[in-house]
Amino acid sequence: xxxxxxxxxxxxxxxxxxxxxxxxxxxxxxxxxxxxxxxxxxxxxxxxxxxxxxxxxxxxxxxxxxxxxxxxxxxxxxxxxxxxxxxxxxxxxxxxxxxxxxxxxxxxxxxxxxxxxxxxxxxxxxxxxxxxxxxxxxxxxxxxxxxxxxxxxxxxxxxxxxxxxxxxxxxxxxxxxxxxxxxxxxxxxxxxxxxxxxxxxxxxxxxxxxxxxxxxxxxxxxxxxxxxxxxxxxxxxxxxxxxxxxxxxxxxxxxxxxxxxxxxxxxxxxxxxxxxxxxxxxxxxxxxxxxxxxxxxxxxxxxxxxxxxxxxxxxxxxxxxxxxxxxxxxxxxxxxxxxxxxxxxxxxxxxxxxxxxxxx
DNA sequence: AAGATTTGCAACCGCCTTTCG
DNA sequence: CCGAAAGGCGGTTGCAAATCT
Numbered sequence: 001x002x003x004x005x006x007x008x009x010x011x012x013x014x015x016x017x018x019x020x021x022x023x024x025x026x027x028x029x030x031x032x033x034x035x036x037x038x039x040x041x042x043x044x045x046x047x048x049x050x051x052x053x054x055x056x057x058x059x060x061x062x063x064x065x066x067x068x069x070x071x072x073x074x075x076x077x078x079x080x081x082x083x084x085x086x087x088x089x090x091x092x093x094x095x096x097x098x099x100x101x102x103x104x105x106x107x108x109x110x111x112x113x114x115x116x117x118x119x120x121x122x123x124x125x126x127x128x129x130x131x132x133x134x135x136x137x138x139x140x141x142x143x144x145x146x147x148x149x150x151x152x153x154x155x156x157x158x159x160x161x162x163x164x165x166x167x168x169x170x171x172x173x174x175x176x177x178x179x180x181x182x183x184x185x186x187x188x189x190x191x192x193x194x195x196x197x198x199x200x201x202x203x204x205x206x207x208x209x210x211x212x213x214x215x216x217x218x219x220x221x222x223x224x225x226x227x228x229x230x231x232x233x234x235x236x237x238x239x240x241x242x243x244x245x246x247x248x249x250x251x252x253x254x255x256x257x258x259x260x261x262x263x264x265x266x267x268x269x270x271x272x273x274x275x276x277x278x279x280x281x282x283x284x285x286x287x288x289x290x291x292x293x294x295x296x297x298x299x300x301x302x303x304x305x306x307x308x309x310x311x312x313x314x315x316x317x318x319x320x321x322x323x324x325x326x327x328x329x330x331x332x333x334x335x336x337x338x339x340x341x342x343x344x345x346x347x348x349x350x351x352x353x354x355x356x357x358x359x360x
Numbered sequence: 361a362a363g364a365t366t367t368g369c370a371a372c373c374g375c376c377t378t379t380c381g
Numbered sequence: 382c383c384g385a386a387a388g389g390c391g392g393t394t395g396c397a398a399a400t401c402t
Contacts, residue, residue: 016370060371
C-alpha cells in the first residue's frame with residue numbers, strides 16, 4: 001500500500017508564493033510557532049500543502065536567514081565540509097548560520113561545482129580528474145620532463161595500481177600541467193630544504209601519514225581545493241574521523257626531487273612566504289615508495305611555530321591581518337577564487353620515484 | 361534590437377527516517 | 382511490534398533574469 005500523500009492536493013496552490021501568502025504564513029507562525037505543518041495551512045488560511053509551507057518558511061521566510069552572496073569564508077567552509085560530508089546539505093547548513101540547505105545546495109551546483117570542474121577537480125570526490133586533463137599538453141610537457149613520461153605510462157596502467165597512488169600520480173600530472181614552470185620553482189625549494197639544519201624539526205611538527213589500505217574509502221576532505229581552509233572545528237564534525245584526517249596527502253603539497261612533500265603557504269595570509277615543509281613519519285601501512293614521498297619538514301627558521309594542524313585547521317579566512325582584508329574576502333571575483341584554488345597546486349615529480357614500486 | 365542561450369534560484373517531488381498511537 | 386503520519390532531506394524542475402549572438 002502506497003503512502004498517502006502528505007496532503008490533499010486538490011485545490012491547493014502551487015508555484016511561487018505571493019507576498020500575501022508569505023504574510024499569512026509569517027503572521028501565523030509568529031502567533032503559534034512553527035510545527036504541525038499538516039494543519040497549519042488550513043489554520044493560516046492558506047491554500048497550500050503543509051510541506052510547501054514548511055519549505056517556504058525554512059528556506060525563505062525564517063527571520064534568521066542570511067541572504068545575499070556567499071562570503072569567501074562561507075564558500076571555503078562549504079567546500080571543506082562537502083569534502084567531508086558529501087551532499088549532506090543539511091549537515092553543512094547546520095555549520096553555516098543563516099544559510100539553508102537549499103541555498104547551499106544551489107550555490108554548490110551553480111558556482112562551486114562548476115569551478116571545481118574547471119580546475120580539473122572532481123566535485124564529488126574532490127580529487128583531480130584524469131578525464132578532464134588536457135592530455136596533449138600534458139604529454140608535450142612530459143617530453144621535456146622524462147619522469148613525467150613514466151608517470152603518464154603509469155597512468156595507462158591504472159587498473160594495476162593502488163588507487164591511492166594513482167590519485168597521487170594523477171594529481172601530480174594535473175598540477176604539473178597547470179604549473180609548467182614548476183621545475184625552476186622547485187629548484188629553489190630544493191635548495192631551501194637541502195640543509196636539514198635550516199629546518200629544525202620539533203615533535204609537534206610531526207604527524208603520521210597513514211597510507212590507506214587498498215580499497216579503503218578515502219575521505220575526500222584531504223583533497224579539498226581549499227586544503228588550508230578552516231576547517232571547522234573538527235571535534236564538531238561528528239562524521240569526520242579526525243584521526244584519519246591526514247591519511248591522504250594534502251592536495252596542496254608538492255613533491256621535491258629529494259622526496260619531500262611541500263605544502264605551500266596559505267596565500268591569502270601570506271602571499272610571498274615560502275612553502276612549508278613538513279616531516280611526517282611513515283606508517284607501517286605505507287608502501288615504501290610512498291614513504292620516500294612523505295618526508296615532511298617544517299619550512300624555515302622564521303616559522304618555528306609552524307604546526308601541521310595549523311594548516312589543517314587554521315581558517316584561511318580567519319581574522320589575520322591580510323586575510324581579513326575585506327577587499328579580498330568580500331570582493332573576490334570568480335577568477336580570484338579560481339586562481340586562489342588552483343594556486344595551491346604546485347607539484348614536482350621526484351626523479352627518484354620508481355613507478356615499478358607502485359605496481360601492485 | 362531581438363531572439364537564443366545560459367544562469368541562478370525558488371519550489372516541487374519522491375524517498376527515507378522519525379515519531380506516535 | 383507495527384503501521385500511518387509527519388518531518389526531513391537530496392535531487393530535479395521550471396521560470397525569470399542575465400548574457401550572448
